[in-house]
Amino acid sequence: MGSTQFGNFQNFCRDSTLPICNILIPRGEANQPPGQAYLGINACVLQGIGLGGNRNLANLGAILVDGLAILTTLFLLWRSERKRAAVGRREMQLFLLGFFIISICDIFTVGGFPLNDNVRRGFTAAHLAAIAATFWILMCNGLVGYQLIDDGTPLSILLVLGSAAAVFVGTGYVALDTGFNFTGYFADESYGPRHRNIALYVLYQLLPLICMFIFFILEAILVLRVLQEKRPMIWLFGAGLLFGIGQVFQYVISIHICRPLDGKIDGNFFQALFNLLSVVMIWIFWSSITEDDWPVA
Known part of the structure; x- marks a missing residue:
């Protein structure tokens, strides 16, 4: 990939429904569904269902999945609250709260609600910040099982929540500055013809992948070397596989779903569904290694 392609979201926004596209398009055009036609004649714009007054609820499928994710x-x-003796209970709840916030924001950023331009940009900034912070919390959960610091203690919670808050604020600031052009630095970088934003590319695309990779490595070592068990790896592998399938639907298959169905649905619906299933698998994995019958290392 050439240096001019790094941080470029133009093809992603053309082929997929991503929240970041709301703040990378010219002001005044963000009140339409992501995946805008202005990105090229090959883009597929979600049409959804009509609400009257030339307004559409573009991404009803994703909204329904997000509602299911919230519940x-x-x-x-x-269920986590009932597992009072489980290792990392509070830390896992922080991860679930992060996913809860992501699901709420997802409804308003990619759901296609006919929102005010600035309102959508604000939700988008919170969405991107929540994604980065939640994956950071997931990585921290991978460390909790090693008991470097007693889990659930004020110090443990402060370290996890404090570091995640720093990631949230940093990502949110970059996203807000991109969307509202407070300083002119990030917005000038974003509104170019190639729709590049290196800072958000790192925080929104690369950081979550790095955090997830570290989480899986740490948990695999914990299960195979410390607990000396193989059964929980089924859930861990399932979580990774489901997340990967969701990304394939979002970035590769989405445009091929959208076009034949005339914009009624695209890969974002399946990505939201598989992300939900992946989170459930992560919780089942965590629950399986915190049962009372596991040996203490």
Whole structure:
């Protein structure tokens, strides 16, 4: 990939429904669904269902999945609260809360609600910040099982929540500056003809992948070397596989779903569904290695 392609979202926004596209398009055009036709004649714009007054609810499928994700997350938070002796219970709940916030923001950023331009940009900044911070919390959960610091203690919670808050604020600031052009630095970089934003590319695309990779490595070592078990790896591998399938639908297959169906649905619906299933698998994995019958290393 050439240096001019690094940080470039133009093809992503043309072929997929991504929240970041809301703040990378010219002001005044963000009240339409992401995946804008202005990005090229090959773009497929979600049409959804009409609400009257030339307004559409573009991404009804994703909205329904996000609603299911919100209910599922609340259930998992309740189940986690009941596992009072489980290692990393509070830290896992922080991860679930992050996913809860992502699901709410997703409704308003890629759901295609006919929102005010500035409102959508504000939700988008919170969405991108929540994604970066939640993946950071997931990585921290990978460290909790090693008991470097007693889990659930004020110090442990402060380290996880404090570092995640720093990631949230940093990513949110870059996204807000990109969308509203407070300083002119990030917006000038974004509104170029190639729709590049290196800072958000790192924070929104690369950081979550790095955090997830570290989480999987840490947990695999914990299960195979410390607990000396193989069964929980089924859930861990399942979580990674489901997340990967969701990304394939979002970045590769989306445009091929959208065109034949005349914009009724695209890969974002499937990506939201597989992300939800991946989070459920992560919770099942965590639950399986915190049962009372595991040996203490």
